[in-house]
Amino acid sequence: MAVKDTLSEQSIAHVARLANLPLTIPEVPKYQEQLSGIINLVKKVDEASGSATEEKGTNADEVLRKDEPNSGTILSVDEAVKNGKRVENDLFVVPAVLEEV
Amino acid sequence: MTVLQNLSIAKLQEGYKNKDFSVREVVDFFIERIEKHDNKINSFTTTTFDQARKLANMADEKIAKDGPDIIAGNPLLGIPLAYKDIYSTKGVKTTASARVLENYVPSFSSTVVSRLEDAEAISLGKLNCDAWAHGSSGENSDFGPTKNPWNLEYVPGGSSSGSAAAVASEFIIAATASDTGGSIRLPSSFCGVSGIKPTYGRVSRYGVVAMASSLDSMGLIASSVEDLARILEITAGKDFKDATSWDIEVASYSKELNEQVKELRIGIPAEYFGKGLSGVVKEKVDDAIKKFEEQGAQIQEVSLPHSEYAIPAYYIIMASEVSSNLARYDGIRFGNGRDAFGEETKRRIMLGTFSLSSGYKDEYYNKAQEVRRLITKDFTDAFEKVDMLIAPVSPTPPFKLREKTEDPLQMYLSDILTVSVNLAGVPALSLPCGFTQDELPIGLQLIGPKFSELKLFRAGYEYQQLTDWHKRKPQL
Numbered sequence: 001m002a003v004k005d006t007l008s009e010q011s012i013a014h015v016a017r018l019a020n021l022p023l024t025i026p027e028v029p030k031y032q033e034q035l036s037g038i039i040n041l042v043k044k045v046d047e048a049s050g051s052a053t054e055e056k057g058t059n060a061d062e063v064l065r066k067d068e069p070n071s072g073t074i075l076s077v078d079e080a081v082k083n084g085k086r087v088e089n090d091l092f093v094v095p096a097v098l099e100e101v
Numbered sequence: 102m103t104v105l106q107n108l109s110i111a112k113l114q115e116g117y118k119n120k121d122f123s124v125r126e127v128v129d130f131f132i133e134r135i136e137k138h139d140n141k142i143n144s145f146t147t148t149t150f151d152q153a154r155k156l157a158n159m160a161d162e163k164i165a166k167d168g169p170d171i172i173a174g175n176p177l178l179g180i181p182l183a184y185k186d187i188y189s190t191k192g193v194k195t196t197a198s199a200r201v202l203e204n205y206v207p208s209f210s211s212t213v214v215s216r217l218e219d220a221e222a223i224s225l226g227k228l229n230c231d232a233w234a235h236g237s238s239g240e241n242s243d244f245g246p247t248k249n250p251w252n253l254e255y256v257p258g259g260s261s262s263g264s265a266a267a268v269a270s271e272f273i274i275a276a277t278a279s280d281t282g283g284s285i286r287l288p289s290s291f292c293g294v295s296g297i298k299p300t301y302g303r304v305s306r307y308g309v310v311a312m313a314s315s316l317d318s319m320g321l322i323a324s325s326v327e328d329l330a331r332i333l334e335i336t337a338g339k340d341f342k343d344a345t346s347w348d349i350e351v352a353s354y355s356k357e358l359n360e361q362v363k364e365l366r367i368g369i370p371a372e373y374f375g376k377g378l379s380g381v382v383k384e385k386v387d388d389a390i391k392k393f394e395e396q397g398a399q400i401q402e403v404s405l406p407h408s409e410y411a412i413p414a415y416y417i418i419m420a421s422e423v424s425s426n427l428a429r430y431d432g433i434r435f436g437n438g439r440d441a442f443g444e445e446t447k448r449r450i451m452l453g454t455f456s457l458s459s460g461y462k463d464e465y466y467n468k469a470q471e472v473r474r475l476i477t478k479d480f481t482d483a484f485e486k487v488d489m490l491i492a493p494v495s496p497t498p499p500f501k502l503r504e505k506t507e508d509p510l511q512m513y514l515s516d517i518l519t520v521s522v523n524l525a526g527v528p529a530l531s532l533p534c535g536f537t538q539d540e541l542p543i544g545l546q547l548i549g550p551k552f553s554e555l556k557l558f559r560a561g562y563e564y565q566q567l568t569d570w571h572k573r574k575p576q577l
Binding site: 011012015016018019020021022023027031034035037038039041042043044045046047048050051052053054065072073075079080081082083084085092094 | 204205206208209341342406407409410412413414416417424428431432433434435436439440442447448450451452453454455456458464465468469471472474475477478509510513
């Protein structure tokens with residue numbers, strides 16, 4: 001499928017919704033054009049041929065630490081909430097995700 | 102006080118020992134330079150001068166009380182540094198040069214910052230960069246572009262724009278920086294300074310604002326290889342807070358620098374010297390190759406056959422990881438909401454989300470991962486024949502501000518000679534190797550196999566003993 005077809009204004013809006021990005025109306029055709037160009041470039045990966053096995057990315061055989069509190073990485077409640085925009089009783093206030101029926 | 106110029110860690114420590122100057126005098130000297138000149142360069146996002154003065158006084162007291170021998174046990178005592186503004190600093194604003202984090206004050210420090218503080222370095226503040234480290238020119242900062250100190254009409258290179266510009270301007274001795282696709286090497290090259298992009302996993306990523314987690318490499322920018330070596334031996338090493346950091350011994354880079362690499366075999370990757378490489382860049386890198394040859398290095402051509410797929414694979418993998426890493430910024434626990442993302446960031450989030458989305462993942466993301474393996478194998482094959490590779494960092498000298506901002510594709514192609522190194526996870530050292538007729542710096546990179554930092558430093562150190570490109574400084 002040609003990229004121009006896949007990247008309709010609707011697909012830009014769809015990707016923006018998946019990415020939780022608020023786009024303005026004038027941004028949609030702009031990103032449509034720019035992303036189409038970029039995707040035409042990156043599509044070139046399809047032409048590569050050859051075979052290679054995966055190298056191990058790290059030597060971490062055991063990446064899971066013990067399930068115990070670690071004072072080296074744990075923040076106090078005060079530290080954890082101090083940058084929150086809306087905090088009540090040490091809890092973050094979040095937008096409602098349920099609608100009233 | 103002795104005239105403070107062309108400073109290095111060794112020179113400062115010698116001066117402290119001989120009481121030629123105090124730490125406070127040195128810190129005041131740098132603060133004065135920043136206050137006088139940074140309004141033109143815009144390399145800092147936040148300064149921490151009061152704290153720096155306090156630490157300088159404490160360092161002087163320590164030297165007075167315990168004698169100059171204390172310097173040996175505190176390898177960066179009284180050395181002024183600054184941190185790229187993606188390194189979390191406890192109690193000091195960390196913005197990633199992004200409006201989303203404009204007021205964010207972390208409750209913890211990154212491992213690199215903690216290690217530098219333990220070594221008694223003195224931070225003068227946080228350095229500007231492309232927002233979220235997304236960019237090749239330094240122009241994507243939400244707090245205004247950094248300018249190239251060699252010519253204010255030109256870009257300093259990105260994304261570690263402030264790190265390179267501040268070192269070149271002699272505002273600091275060295276800076277932390279990060280390299281996901283060239284972000285240490287490009288600005289080092291454009292500003293005429295030295296930069297190390299270590300092996301992936303050599304330095305902990307803990308506490309650094311993540312861009313693309315399988316590519317991000319935490320490195321440094323300084324005026325010389327010697328200073329890079331002195332700092333990397335402190336920041337490198339296993340960290341239990343980063344599961345991808347390697348538990349492999351860190352060499353005493355600075356003590357072992359002076360040894361010449363015997364029977365050095367240097368490879369010239371043919372694909373990096375082809376179409377699109379500017380004449381002056383080729384000429385200066387060729388001059389450097391001749392220097393190595395004169396010193397007895399064997400030079401041979403090698404091939405990295407999948408190089409042409411590096412930019413496509415990189416932009417898919419990087420953007421996919423960016424879209425995932427930036428999903429956490431919701432403006433609830435910290436920072437502003439997602440409407441505050443800048444244009445380039447949104448572009449990358451959209452590209453990454455598209456590459457990972459249902460129906461396209463196999464064609465884009467999975468295919469790019471396959472290509473990544475092929476590119477990694479190209480390097481492994483090349484390192485069976487040679488010890489290291491030499492190549493230009495950027496196909497062109499620094500370009501003008503706004504020259505590429507309207508065309509994201511052209512901007513992406515600035516990384517054409519740097520991204521393969523990140524895909525393969527290998528280290529690379531960027532060194533100044535000459536200037537254009539208009540006095541704009543040109544850089545080369547030495548690329549080695551994983552964990553070959555010492556070898557790269559030795560070769561780079563030898564080159565800097567034979568040349569003085571790294572000693573040239575811009576007139577501010």
